[in-house]
Amino acid sequence: MGIVELENVKKVYTLGKAEVHAVRGVTFSIEKGDFASIVGPSGSGKSTILNLIGCIDQPTDGIVSINGTVTDGLKDKALTRLRHETLGFIFQSFNLIPVLNVYENIEFPLLLGKDKRSKKEIREWIEFLVEAVGLGDHMHHKSNELSGGQRQRVAIARALATKPEIVLADEPTANLDSKTGQSIIELMKKMNAELNTTFIFSTHDRTIMDIADHVIQLLDGLVVEDTKRSAKVGNLS
Amino acid sequence: MLLTMKVAFRNILRQKKRSFLLAGAIAFGMLVITLMNALTGGVVGNIRENFSHALGGHIFIMGREWTDAGQMIMKIRPDERLEQLLEEHGAQIEGFTRRSQAMPTMIFGSRQTMQMLYGVDFAEETKLLESLIVTEGSFSEIGTEEASIILPQPVGERLGVQVGETMIIRLETLTGQQNVGEVKVVAFIKDQEELGLSAAYTSRSYLNTLLGMDPHEYQLLNMFLTDLDMVDEFARVFREGLRAEDEEEEVVEAEPAVSVTVAGMPMDPMTEREELTPWEGTRYQIMHINQIMEAVELVVGVLNRVGQVIFLILLVVTMVGITNTFRMIMIERTKEIGTMRAFGMHQKQVKNIFLWEAVFLGLLGCIAGLFLALVISFIVGGIELNTDPSMQFFLDNGKITFIFSLTKVVFNTAIVVFISLLAAYWPARAAAKMSPIKALSSHT
Incomplete structure (x- = not known):
């Protein structure tokens, strides 16, 4: 059984009197430790599927199962808990909390729940993440003092702070130049390999999707290709 | 959080x-x-x-007694009960004063006016002297000159008297006879006449002489307390302690507060409602500053x-x-x-x-x-x-x-x-x- 399972999932949005079928019956499974890419042109349903996997949206029909939990029928509290315990997010426009510095942004998800680790352990873990994303010298900088690439690195560290099973990244390189985008994907791949965290990211950049070991291709809300590559790419750093 | x-x-x-x-x-x-x-x-x-200073205390005790001629007079004689209470509660009393008072006619040349006059033991009432604002003259002669007077400035102006000059005061003794004395003006002070607190001050022993009282007698016992929150309780204790055996319990709180002062002097509301049946000895009336402050x-x-x-x-x-x-x-x-x-x-x-x-x-x-x-x-x-x-x-x-x-x-x-x-x-x-x-x- 995959860590993420979608079974005939549909999502219909109502825009005024019109209905938009964003996802028309999608079925796929992603295994633990996958570095999965959801690709497709704009409007193909990539972001909608990531939102459904991320429990920030509910399907109109079908079943979404995250780490063995079916999300259908869960109340807000349970969904919030599931997100906190199982998922990490990386956004296209970074979405760092502007009033917090690098360290505090990464620490932020840890403070939302009850962590059994000591303060010292938490501090060491955050420092490890900051070093891992190459921002050891920027620990106390605010987000507006960082470049786009640096902000996305902070976002990656933040997504991994709670040691989630799955990290979702919605077009993580879209606001970055190609070189920085490439380095961000490589960083994600490195973390995937080192921490065995499942990464699922959406992109329409063909060069980036080639790094993925599992590619799900969408078109008009339907899966048109689901490819798994047997050989996983190792540590790129 | x-x-x-x-x-x-x-x-x-x-x-x-x-x-x-x-x-x-x-x-x-x-x-x-x-x-x-x-x-x-x-x-x-x-x-x-300011009220406390002007009136000379926080608690005011007045004594009343009947003369043989059937006349009620205000007088406090030496009283063991009173002395004992003062001794018992000495720790809570910052200071107390014993005053006499009169409403004499003051005469200078062809001019005259009526004025509230307090007989004060100046050595005892240092707080009073501190609170008075001198406009002319000084208090330095008060201790040496017994027949001296401190006048509110407007009163001095009405009479046309100057500091250092002597004027006449005419008053009734406690028993109603006319009496006249001479006093030397030693100082003028700022007046609070508009608030009905215009008062002149002379030495108590001199005023007692004019009123026909012994030097150790007085009419008002005023007390300054260390803690103003104790005023009500203190007044109650003194009322209880000084009540005569045949005297009914006093219900001062029922009186409208505005009736307590006239010309800066705490008035006795009981006289307005009490049946004036003569009694033996001295009866006390206890008022306090909170009644005025209400x-x-x-x-x-x-x-x-x-x-x-x-x-x-x-x-x-x-x-x-x-x-x-x-x-x-x-x-x-x-x-x-x-x-x-x-x-x-x-x-x-x-x-x-x-x-x-x-x-x-x-x-x-x-x-x-x-x-x-x-x-x-x-x-x-x-x-x-x-x-x-x-x-x-x-x-x-x-x-x-x-x-x-x-x-x-x-x-x-x-x-x-x-x-x-x-x-x-x-x-x-x-x-x-x-x-x-x-x-x-x-x-x-």
Whole structure:
């Protein structure tokens, strides 16, 4: 059984009197430790599927199962808990909390729940993440003092702070130049390999999707290709 | 909770101008109400203090007895019960004075006027001398010259008498005979005639001689207490202790407070209702400063209520501002709210960020308002005012006094925080209820 399972999932949005079928019956499974890419042109349903996997949206029909939990029928509290315990997010426009510095942004998800680790352990873990994303010298900088690439690195560290099973990244390189985008994907791949965290990211950049070991291709809300590559790419750093 | 508090506090610093304006509006309200409370508190304190000085105490004991001719006179003779009470409660008595009094006609040349005159033991009444404002002459001769008098300036002007000159006083003795004496004017003092407190002062032994009393007798025993909160209890203890066996319990509280002073002298309300059946020995009438202050406190209470209403109106206006601002903030931070929700922040925690922000704004406003009130009161309180003599009664040596009450400050702060919370509640609730997907899809 995959860590993420979608079974005939549909999502219909109502825009005024019109209905938009964003996802028309999608079925796929992603295994633990996958570095999965959801690709497709704009409007193909990539972001909608990531939102459904991320429990920030509910399907109109079908079943979404995250780490063995079916999300259908869960109340807000349970969904919030599931997100906190199982998922990490990386956004296209970074979405760092502007009033917090690098360290505090990464620490932020840890403070939302009850962590059994000591303060010292938490501090060491955050420092490890900051070093891992190459921002050891920027620990106390605010987000507006960082470049786009640096902000996305902070976002990656933040997504991994709670040691989630799955990290979702919605077009993580879209606001970055190609070189920085490439380095961000490589960083994600490195973390995937080192921490065995499942990464699922959406992109329409063909060069980036080639790094993925599992590619799900969408078109008009339907899966048109689901490819798994047997050989996983190792540590790129 | 620490996380929500931290984010909330930093959010306030994020839009400094906006926070400054909101907190400024709150601070203005707090400034107005704090100054008003402190000013009225100071006025009450000064009136009480000035009354006490003018009347010579906080507790006033008068003695009355019947003469053989069936005439009631005011006189206190040496009394063991009284001495014992004074001894027992000596620790709570800061000082006491024994005064005689009369309403003589003062004559100088062809001019004459009636004037309240107190016979005072000047050696005992140092507080009185401190409170009197000398306009001409000095008190230095008082101790050496027994037949000397301190006159209110307007009385001196009416009579045309100068400091150092001698004038005549004509009065009735306690038993109704006419008597005349000569006194030397040693000083003029500022007068509070408008408040009915115009009084002249001479030595008690001299006035006693004119009134036909022994030198060790007196008419009023006035006490200054160490703690003004004890006034009511003290008066009760003395009433109990001095009540004659056949005397009915005195119900002074039932009397209207305004009837207690005439010409600066505590009057005896009992004579108006009491059946004047002669009794043996001395009966005592005990009055206290709070009875006089009741009317003042009533006026001050109304002033404070008016201040409270102004404060509430200001707060309601501010509340509308806070609500609108928080709505704006909610729209501005929609994506941020979505991000926090995505990472597992619960609805309640989102709501708490907004509410803490409102609390901090309210508290910052209160602190700023209090600080301004302290600065203003410090500056204004340092200015000596040359006002009308009647105004001096509200002042402390010509200066406005501000008394800050911790209870009132805490109460007003609590109101501000409550109203800030109320104002921010609906936007906070709306922010918390926002769906994470809608929040993250927002373009703000």
